Amino acid sequence: MPENFIERPRKNExxxxxxxxxxxxxxxxxxxxNEDIEKLEELVRLLHTKKYGLVWEEHAExxxxxxxxxxxxxxxxxxxKIVGNLDSENYNFLLEGDNLxxxxxxxxxxxxxxxxxxxxxPYNTGSKDFKYNDKFVDKTDSFSHSKWLxxxxRRLTIARNLLSxxxxxxxxxxxxxxxxxxxLMDEIFGESNHLNQISVKTKQAAGASGGGEDKxxxxxxxxxxxxxxxxDTAPVMNTVYKKTEISELLETYRQNNVSWKYTSVIVDRxxxxxxxxxxxGDGNEIKIFKRENVIFKSVGKLSKEENLTEKEVYEKYFDDIFVTAMPQSSIRPRVLEKIGQQNLTKTSVFSIEYVPKTGRNKGRMYEQFxxxxxxxxxxxxxxxxxxxNGEVFKKDIEGTLWDGINLNNLSKEGGVNFDNGKKPLDLLNRILKMYPKSDYTILDFFAGSGSTGHAVAQLNKEDGGNRKYILCTNNENRIAEEVTYKRLSNIQSDLPHNLKYFKTDFVDKTEFPDFTLESELLNYITPLVELEFGIDISNPSVQIILTEEHLEALLQNHELQAGATLFIHPDVFLDTKEQEQLSELQxxxxxxxxxxxxxELWS
Structure with a gap:
């Protein structure tokens, strides 16, 4: 630790x-x-009093x-550098160094x-999971909470600035x-911007340890x-579902003596x-069709007739299994009125075709039976x-208790070992799916084992999305190189994508006391340009121009792409013709x- 470094700058204030x-x-x-005594005594009392809210002693870092x-x-x-997807110009980034x-x-x-x-x-458990100023913080440290806060x-304040x-x-x-x-997050993001606190089941509580003496x-x-x-501007989040494999679900229903409703199959429509x-209600047409010679069978009957397991019936007839219900709908009464109650029998089957205005089928032709x-x-x-992958899963809406996270083979995910807090892909997958877009940038500045990057690549493959990730981690115990990067490299055969690896370095201002600092910083522009645009600098949509000769050559050879961005040194002067050419190309x-x-230059 530096000699004159004061970790608690407000210790004695x-x-x-x-x-x-x-x-x-x-x-x-x-x-x-006496009048002053009374007022000063009250002032001492107030100085000893904490107001409502989060109060801690700030520690320097x-x-x-x-x-x-x-x-x-x-x-x-x-x-x-990994070029896993030659068809894409987009790059993801792994940033090695202190995340601040x-x-x-x-x-x-x-x-x-x-x-x-x-x-x-870090969860600040006191079990060597949190370092502050290169020292582990344990429960004997009376400032453990203050240091963690x-x-x-510092990091959450910047995180808020980064969010769109x-x-x-x-x-x-x-x-x-x-x-x-x-x-803390109420203070930084605003209490009104709190969406939810979700409880995530991460392990089983079965069994007792310590001879049953745990308090x-x-x-x-x-x-x-x-x-x-x-x-006010945040999108509505997608619903999160718990998925249960169908044979497992049916067995649970049987063991608990619960009736399962989805047992009817329309074999022939x-x-x-x-x-x-x-x-x-808006006057749009709803076409009504009568269905003749419809064939219905039960799941059980099909299982016997076709010598299939229950699971195989649900897989084969996935789109044909149903249960009937009496919906609270404005459509059904209109259809019933048009058909006429007198024209219906126990065996009657009708279907309708229309374009719903709301719901999961909004805006597309939909058929109901x-x-x-x-x-x-x-x-x-x-x-x-x-x-x-050919298997059938029942989906149930999950609210703020997520108890269906798949923890199987967690240690093997990504082909890397990471004993301290490896997050399951299933958890990251749910989080990413909550956001209602498929073309966005996700940042993880405590990247650890690289689960976030893995989950982004996996979900892109699953739904054809164009999500991009930026991961930040230090390289303590070579975690960046031998865990995070290794994992992102391991998954390339199944999830090919492009990646750039940047390391943090420093320019010491004391070594460049004059205009030479500007020249030195020019050496580090390219990584920032690539990071901002998510590309490799060879991409023609972005150019770095340090000399007038370079710009002149690009214009003469028609190598500038319309709509491109030029990062240009202030010593490069544009004549009227060049300005017009650049303007025409936008x-x-x-x-x-x-x-x-x-x-940094002007401070």
């Missing part, structure tokens, strides 16, 4: 204030100034102190641009700091705090004959289930290094 007021109080008593004289920069480790330095640089490239942040910070406050107006942040946390984290209940959940940048038409004298609606099993100009390092 309050004590000094109290002592000063007490000295005034002593003098007032000696002078018998060496990595932040370093930035007073050293400017963080990125340097690419070109040997770790990485966040500082991301403020230059991604302020207001990150849509989703997920982090799994100081650490998190539609951005959302998810933070995993345990019991030790859950309450303090909630108060506390077994811990089997962690928490996920969810905040928006702005609740019969001949479709146009019957009549009615209209919905009705059956019997009361015209009961078919509720399809496929609307509450899904097929995944080129955006940004001055460097001021664009990225203006604050």
């Amino acid at each position: 309050k004590d000094d204030a109290i002592q000063y007021v007490k000295s005034l109080l002593t003098q007032a008593r000696e002078d018998n100034r 060496i990595v932040e102190e370093e930035m007073k004289t050293k400017i963080p920069v990125f340097v690419e480790d070109a040997g770790r 330095h990485s966040l500082h640089l991301l403020e230059k490239t991604h302020s207001g641009k990150i849509d989703v942040i997920y982090i799994d910070p 100081s650490f998190m406050e 107006e539609e951005g959302v942040i998810f933070v995993s946390i345990g019991d030790d700091e859950n309450a303090t984290l909630k108060l 506390k209940l077994k811990k089997n959940i962690e928490y996920l705090l969810v905040y928006t940048k702005n609740s 019969g001949r479709k004959i146009y019957y009549d038409s009615t209209v919905d 009705y059956k019997g004298e009361k015209l009961r609606l078919f509720a399809w099993f496929s609307d509450v289930a899904e097929k995944e 080129i955006t100009l940004q001055e460097i290094p001021d664009y990225f390092f203006g604050k």
Whole structure:
């Protein structure tokens, strides 16, 4: 630790204030100034009183102190560049270094641009999971909470600046700091921007340890705090589902003596004959068809007839299994009125075709079936289930208790060992699916084992999305190189994508006391340009121009792409013709290094 570094810069501020007021109080008593005595006594009491809200003693951090004289920069480790997808120009990024330095640089490239942040910070359990100023913080440290809050406050404040107006942040946390984290995030993001606190079941509580002498209940959940940048502009999150494999679900129903409803199968939908038409509430046509020679069978009967297991029946007839219901719908009464009750029998089957205005089928032609004298609606099993790799899973809406996280083979995920807090892909998958877009940037600045990057690549493959990730981690115990990067490299055969690996370095301002600092910083522009645009600098949509000759050659050879962005040195002067050419091509100009390092150059 540096010699003159003061970790607790405000250690004596309050004590000094109290002592000063007490000295005034002593003098007032000696002078018998009763009115002053009363007021000073009240002031001492107030100085000892905590107001509502989160109060902690701020602690300084060496990595932040370093930035007073050293400017963080990125340097690419070109040997770790991965070009896994030749068909894509997009790149993902792994940033090695203290995450405060990485966040500082991301403020230059991604302020207001990150849509989703997920982090799994140290839980501050006192079991060597949290270091502050290169020392582990344990429960004997009376400032353990203050140090953790100081650490998190700096990083979460920057995280909020990075979020877009539609951005959302998810933070995993345990019991030790859950309450303090909630108060801290209320202060930084605003209490009105708190979406949810989700309880995530992460282990089984079965069995007892310590001979049954434990005084506390077994811990089997962690928490996920969810905040928006702005609740007024944040999108509506997608519903989260718990998935249960169908044979497992049916066995659970049998063991608990619960009736299972989805047992009917429409094997043949019969001949479709146009019957009549009615209209919905907006006057749009609803076509009605009578169905003849329809064939129904039960799941059990099909299992016997075709020598199939129950599971195989649900897989084969996935789209044909149903249960009938009496819906609260404005459509059914209109259809019933048009058909006429007198024309319905127990065996009647009708279908309708229309374009719903709301719901999961909004805006597309949809077919519904009705059956019997009361015209009961078919509720399809496929609307509450899904097929995944040929297997059938029942979906149930999960609220703020997620107890269906798949923890099987967690240690093997990604082909890397990570004993301290490896997050399951199933959890990350749920989080990513909550955000209602498939083309967005996700940041994880406590990247650890790289689960977030793995989950992004996996979900893109699953739904054809174009999500991009930025991961930040230090390289303590070579975690960045031998765990995070290794995992992202391991998955390339199944989930090919592009990756750049940047390491944090520093430019010492004391070594460049004059204009030479600007020249030195020019050497570190390329990684920031690549990071901001998510590309390799060979991409023609972005160019770095350091000389007039370079610009002249690009224009003469017609190598500038329309709509491109040029990062241009201030010593490059444009004549009238060049300005006109750039204007015609709708080129955006940004001055460097001021664009990225203006604050450092002019402070």
